[in-house]
Amino acid sequence: MAADVHNKSAPWEVQNGSLVPVERLRFDRSDSPTPGLVEGTEPGAGQERAMFVHAQSFEDLTAESEAQAEEKSEKDLVLEEPREEAKEDEGEEGRDEDAVKEEEESQRGVRAKEEDITSEAWRDHRKHVFVLSEAGKPIYSRYGTEEALSSTMGVMMALVSFVEAERNIIRSIHADGYRVVFLHKSPLVLVGVSKTAQSDRELTRELQYVYYQIVSLLTLTQLNHVFQHKQNYDLRRLLAGSEHLTDNLLRLLDRDPGLLLSAVMCLPLSSSARDVVSSSLQAAKAKSLVFSILIAGNRLVTLVRKKDQFLHHMDLHLLFNLVNSSSSFREGEGWTPVCLPKFNTAGFFHAHISYVEPASDLCLILVSTDREDFFNLSDCKRRFLERLRKRSAYQVLQEALRAPTYSVSQVGIPELRHFVYKSKSSGLYTSPELPVPYQSVEEQERLMGLYQSLHSCLHHPTRPLRSIYRCGEMENLFAWVTSGFELYLCFSPLGTKALAVSAVNKLLKWIRKEEDRLFILNPQTY
């Protein structure tokens, strides 16, 4: 059944089958990783097949809108040292013909409404996101009430339909330091207004996330159904109470490297303890179960899946977001319909969601296909806990929860401030806690912005790069992508390129040494 779902949208699955070595044993792994690692042998790669749908960092999300407006060529070359600010000039040429820009109009369009919304402060937000129906009805606004913005949204819809009437597609408008990005995914229209340095491609990717967030609450089938019956339906009726999910998702997009890299971070845990947790989950199975997921805050402890069923990281991030944005699941055992849009936009799964203990961070998500199966799953949870306690893994787990992160100083590279390492074949990443200079929200988002910009250069649709070194006033950055991993490093501004290059080798060795703890090497299935 669902295998087809994936094959349609994920041609890389086939490829994955041949790339990932089967039945590799731990002692077969090379001790020191060599550059140009083959996928599946990089530090953090799982022993068997990955848990996730195999996704290239970017492509899967934007695949549908890949006929994307091309960025004007950028200055970064392989291992060159352009200044931080040497970004693309706001060149108008070189865009796709169908990427229409109407400078003045957009600015007026947005500005004219501003008196309605609490003015200055409202205008000052770095990134606005609006969702509207094709009839121009407001559905969501990140800031300000939808009512107050209904005429603004009307204008947006007018723009979209004006351009589409000519069989063109409006992608973005650039003016006065702002980018307005449009994403039309029938029956919804999403608009992002940003004054950040992000590219259209990245903003579009974020809008896609918001779109899937809405689909995960309603299913696409229901969305279409509702608007087929009544074109000017007020979707806020069905979305009532879910605004904070989208708000929180947008915050994550600004701060969490996992959403950028399409990867998930694990709770550091000794592999023996993790194996016990996984096998306890595996043993507590039920017929209708598809995924059993144990999380701690925004970290994955383990994931057990039905054979042949893969979860997409985006769906997992949506589940993380669902659990972490609400205290609702603390009240008892939650039982809720949830659509995993990357799995199937047409139907609901039912998720049994509950914390392991009232005050614990550990939350168990049991994803089932049968909406009648609540008590059966409740029993799975009970059996899982029973096993866990019997084998005293529970204590180890509790201890691990007290140290959910690690300091970069453990790596022993003095100039290294922070890094993000993604193992491509496992879809997992690791990253130390943010060091002092990046602990405020602004600085955290700034650092993420830097990583984002590197990411976007590495994954440039027409001129992808393998590595970039960038010097800035506040820090030096190095990014490197191979077929096996993706790595972003942040150094103090005193570092040199030579130092960065040697640091990479040292870091990869360290990750290899720690991979048992930082990654899930033994993913289980039932």
Place this chain on the structure above:
Amino acid sequence: MTAMKVDAKVVMLGKESVGKTSLVERYVHHRFLVGPYQNTIGAAFVAKSITIGDKVVTLGIWDTAGSERYEAMSRIYYRGARAAIVCYDLTDSSSFQRARFWVKELQNCEEHCKIYLCGTKNDLIEEDRSLRQVDYHDVQDFADEIGAQHFETSSKTGNNVDGLFQKVAEDYSNSAFELMPEEKGVDLGQKKDSYFYACCHH
């Protein structure tokens, strides 16, 4: 540790933010959570044992979400329920309209389910009588007409909350032998081939 045996399924129904979760919190955990309102997602299940005479009755309480988004699947939450606590906010007349909707739904689909109408947030009325938007006697008349019980509660002060659930458990205990056995909850044999179920709303 064994699975708790649930005697009676009780479902909380009513418009969003009328205070269903707060009622359950008060009854089960004896507390009232202040802070920003957190709407329930889907539904939450909690079991609570209560002693009636010399018997222990375990209520399995389903606290459903009021959002219209979940209306299409509300049946799975109230099916086989022995009692439904249909809540409305005493300070919001529209919430009583919604309560009427749930009553009708229950009458059509769950004839064995006893209905308890519960006006919530009584403390607000005590503080300021002008806030009342739902008349006590109107509801009493409606309750008589449909054969329902009628309560007014406050989860903030705890007023009448235990009384409400006590009554639910007593009624169950008294009628336990008259009615058919409790629905099992799980039916593994069914729906084997339907991996998903359709989700059309209207």
